[in-house]
Amino acid sequence: MNQHTALYESHVAAGARMVAFGGWMMPLHYGSQVQEHHAVRRRAGMFDVSHMTRVDLRGAGARPFLRRLVANNVDKLTERGKALYTCMLNDQGGVLDDLIVYFLDEDWFRLVVNAATRDKDLAWINDAAAAFADVEVGPRPELAMIAVQGPEARARSAAALGDGIREAAGELPPFHAVTVGEYFVSTTGYTGEDGFEIILPAARAAATWQALLQSGVAPCGLGARDTLRLEAGMNLYGADMDEQTTPLESGLGWTVAWEPAARDFIGRGALERLRAQGVTRRLVGLVLEDRGVLRGHQTVICSGGAGEITSGSYSPTLERSIALARVPAAVRAGDSCQVEVRGRSLAARVVKYPFVRHGRSCLAQDQAE
Numbered sequence: 393m394n395q396h397t398a399l400y401e402s403h404v405a406a407g408a409r410m411v412a413f414g415g416w417m418m419p420l421h422y423g424s425q426v427q428e429h430h431a432v433r434r435r436a437g438m439f440d441v442s443h444m445t446r447v448d449l450r451g452a453g454a455r456p457f458l459r460r461l462v463a464n465n466v467d468k469l470t471e472r473g474k475a476l477y478t479c480m481l482n483d484q485g486g487v488l489d490d491l492i493v494y495f496l497d498e499d500w501f502r503l504v505v506n507a508a509t510r511d512k513d514l515a516w517i518n519d520a521a522a523a524f525a526d527v528e529v530g531p532r533p534e535l536a537m538i539a540v541q542g543p544e545a546r547a548r549s550a551a552a553l554g555d556g557i558r559e560a561a562g563e564l565p566p567f568h569a570v571t572v573g574e575y576f577v578s579t580t581g582y583t584g585e586d587g588f589e590i591i592l593p594a595a596r597a598a599a600t601w602q603a604l605l606q607s608g609v610a611p612c613g614l615g616a617r618d619t620l621r622l623e624a625g626m627n628l629y630g631a632d633m634d635e636q637t638t639p640l641e642s643g644l645g646w647t648v649a650w651e652p653a654a655r656d657f658i659g660r661g662a663l664e665r666l667r668a669q670g671v672t673r674r675l676v677g678l679v680l681e682d683r684g685v686l687r688g689h690q691t692v693i694c695s696g697g698a699g700e701i702t703s704g705s706y707s708p709t710l711e712r713s714i715a716l717a718r719v720p721a722a723v724r725a726g727d728s729c730q731v732e733v734r735g736r737s738l739a740a741r742v743v744k745y746p747f748v749r750h751g752r753s754c755l756a757q758d759q760a761e
Contacts, residue, residue, distance in 0.1 A: 394412045394415055394416055394417045395415055395416050395417070395443075396416070396417055397416060397418070397440055397442035397443055397536065397594075397597075398442060398536045398594035398595070398597040398598065399440045399442060399536065399538075399597050399598060399601055400417060401598070402598050402601050402602070403418075403419040403422075403440065403611075406422055406611060407422060407423065408420070408421070408422050408611070408613060409421055409422075409613070411614070413443070413507070413508075413614060414443055414506070414507035414508030414510075415443075415507065415508065415510070416443040416507060418440065418443060418613070418614055419440065419611070419613035419614065420613045420614050420615050421612075421613040421614075421615045421616065422611050422612075422613060425613065425615035425616050425619070426616075426708045427610075428610060428611075428612035428613060428615070428616035429612075429616040429619050429620060429708045429709070430708060430709075431542065431610035431612065431616075432541050432542045432583055432585055432610075432612060432616065432620055433542065433585065433620075433708075433709055433748070433751045434542070434543070434751065435542055435543065435544045435548075435608070435610070436540060436541065436542035436543070436544040436545040436548045436549075436587070436608065436609045436610065437540075437541055437542055437609060437610040437611070437612040437616070438538055438539060438540045438541070438601070438604050438609045438610070438611060438612060439538070439539045439541070439612050439613070439617055440536075440537075440538060440601075441537045441538065441539050441589065442535075442536040442537045442538070442594070442597065443507035444504055444505070444506065444507055444537055445503075445504070445505045445506070445507060445510045445513065445514070445531065446502065446503070446504055446531070446532040446535050446537070446591060447502070447503040447504075447505065447514070447517065447529060447530065447531050447532065448500065448501070448502050448503075448530045448532055449500070449501045449502075449503065449521075449527060449528070449529060449530070450499055450500050450527070450528045450530060451499055451526040451527040451528050452498075452499050452526045452527075453524040453525050453526040453527035454499060454500065454501050454527050455467075455498065455501070456524060456527075457520070457521055457524040457527045458493060458501060459655055459657065460520065460523075460524075460656065460657055460658060461480060461517065461520055461657070461658065462478040462479065462480050462481075462491070462493065462657065463478055463479045463480075463481055463639060463647060463648045463649065463657055463659065463660075463663075464476055464477070464478035464479070464493075464647050464648065464649050465649035465651075465652075465655065466478075466493060466495070466501070468649070469493065469495035469501075470495075471495070471568075472495060472496060472497065473494070473495070473496070473568050473569045473570055474494075474495050474567065474568055474569075475492050475493065475494045475495075475567040475568060475569060475578060475580055476492065476493045476494075476495075476567070477490070477491075477492055477567070477647060478490070478491060478492075478493060478647050479491075479633075479639050479644060479647055479648075480505075480513070480516070480517075480658075481638075481639075481657070481658055481659030481662075481663075482635055482658070482659060483658060483659060483662065484635075484659065484662050485638040485639075485640075485659040485662035485663045485666060486634065486635040486636055486637060486638060486659070487629070487633040487634060487635065487637060487638065487639060487642065487644075488509070488512070488513065488516060488635060489505050489506055489509045489512075489513050489629060490506070490627065490629055490633065490644070490647075491503050491504060491505040491506070491513075492504045492578075492580055494569050494578065496569075502576075503517075504537075504589075506629050508629070508630065509629065514529070514531060517529055520658070534593065534594055535591050535592065535593060535594060536591070536592055536593070536594040536596075536597035537589060537590065537591050537592075538589075538590045538592070538597065538600060538601065538604070539581055539582065539583075539587065539588070539589045539590075540587050540588050540589075540590065540604060540609055541581050541582075541583040541585045541586070541587035541588075541620075542583075542585050542586070542587055543585065543586060543750070543751065544608075545585070545586055545587030545588060545609075546558075546561070546562055546586065546587065546588065548604070548607045548608055548609050549587075549588055549590075549604065549607075549609075550562060551607040552600075552603040552604045552606065552607035552609070553572075553575065553590075553600065553603065553604075556572045556573060557572055557575070557577060560572045560577070561577045561579070561588065564577070564579045565579065566579050566580075567579060567580060574592055574593055574596060575590050575591070575592050576590070576591040576592070577589075577590050578590075578591075582617065582620070582621045582624075582626055583617070583620040583621060583624060584620065584621075584623060584624025584625075584626070584746060584748060584749045584750065585620075585750060585751070586750070618705065619705050619706070619707065619708060622703055622704075622705055622707070622714065622715075622716070622747075623707050623709055623710070623714065623746065623747045623748035624746045624747075624748060624749065625643075625677065625716070625745030625746030625747060626746075627642060627643065627644065627675075627716075628703055631688055631702050631703045632675065632702040632703055632716050632718075637718070638659075638662070638663060638666060639663070640663060640666055640667060640671050641671055641673045641674065641675065641718065642675050642718075643674070643675035643716075643745075648663060670721070671721055672720065672721050673699070673718050673719065673720065673721060674718070674719065674720075674721045674723070675702070675716055675717070675718055676716070676717055676719055676723060676725070676742050676743070676744075676745075677714065677715070677716060677717075677725075677742065677743040677744060677745035677746075677747060678692070678701070678704075678714065678715040678716070678717050678729070678731070678740045678741070678742060678743065679710075679712060679713075679714055679740060679741050679743050679747075679755065680712060680713035680714070680715075680731065680738060680739075680740050681738075681739040681740055681741055682738040682739050682740075683738075684713060684731075684733045684734075684736070684738050685704070685705070685706055685713050685733070686701055686704030686705070686713045686714065686715035686731060686733070686740070687701065687704045687705070687715075687733075688701055688702060688703055688704055689701065690704065690715075690731050690732055690733060691731070691732045692717045692719055692729050692730070692731050692732075692740070693729060693730040693731075693732070693737070694719050694720060694723045694727060694729040694742070695723075695727065695729075696719070696720035696721075696722035696723050697719075697720040697722075698719075698720075699717050699718055699719030699720060699723070700717060700718055700719075701715045701716070701717045701731065702715075702716050702717060702718055703715060703716045704716070704717075707747060707748070709747075709748045709751070709753070710747060710748065710753055710755070714747050715731075715740075716745065719742075723742055724742065725742050725743055725744045726741070726742065726743075727741075727742040728740070728741060728742075729741075729742060743755055
């Protein structure tokens with residue numbers, strides 16, 4: 393039985409096409425996925441992301457526990473409200489999930505993890521926490537979450553939610569959070585645009601959604617969220633990374649903090665061995681040169697060997713097909729390759745990603761590394 397977020401009735405009333413996703417009924421689109429995509433790139437759009445799992449870690453042992461639990465180093469978090477993107481790994485260095493950690497106080501950290509991995513993540517976190525004194529793992533199902541994204545997201549959020557948002561969060565730098573009344577507002581997102589992710593009581597979600605609608609924020613579904621994140625070069629769990637792939641093979645080596653050497657995070661030994669022997673696969677961007685659409689699991693043939701597309705779609709901003717692909721490590725930006733699409737071999741070019749940031753193409757004719 394799929395669960396409903398606090399905004400389910402709002403989506404149905406707006407005529408959204410609802411689909412099952414990660415154990416939840418979620419809006420795929422409200423009529424036009426492409427129009428929703430453009431609304432975020434050009435103005436402001438909002439997403440119901442209440443299906444994401446929010447977990448509060450409390451107690452004096454929270455920071456020592458996180459030093460062990462995640463691959464990035466939470467000791468980078470010294471300013472209250474600062475956020476950190478990281479991966480949670482298994483003992484083999486595979487990615488159990490990617491998540492954001494917020495530092496709220498020395499005995500209070502908040503995690504936001506993916507919906508589809510909720511049960512697995514909570515079991516892993518609780519098992520790992522058992523070895524630490526004074527740390528309490530507390531899921532927060534009574535909270536909802538709305539992402540407002542786009543170049544006008546901050547201004548339209550302030551217009552909808554009041555001057556307190558403008559005063560407290562209007563100039564908040566990226567990857568920071570602040571509490572404004574009943575709202576927990578963070579400058580994080582999954583689109584490559586400016587904006588907020590707002591955590592609030594579920595009982596207030598529908599009224600807040602309506603206020604944002606009235607301020608001109610377009611409702612957007614999972615379809616647009618996926619094309620936006622792909623253009624922004626952001627990994628999707630279960631596609632671009634999973635338990636069988638490491639951050640070093642998924643373009644996420646920058647999220648692994650190797651210093652201090654004494655910090656023994658879960659999966660460190662496996663990653664160190666992989667780094668020493670040399671990674672044989674890497675994640676790259678692809679732009680299709682021929683007509684067609686790139687999709688996940690299509691085979692990529694490069695001069696250095698074969699690879700596979702992990703995520704692919706048509707890019708509404710670039711008006712061409714783009715993809716992320718895991719290929720032999722020798723492949724570099726600027727290389728030509730072939731993609732097998734429905735029995736045809738189509739020409740593609742290897743590029744650096746992101747493909748789009750802040751509404752503009754990041755592609756250059758010469759991206760050689």
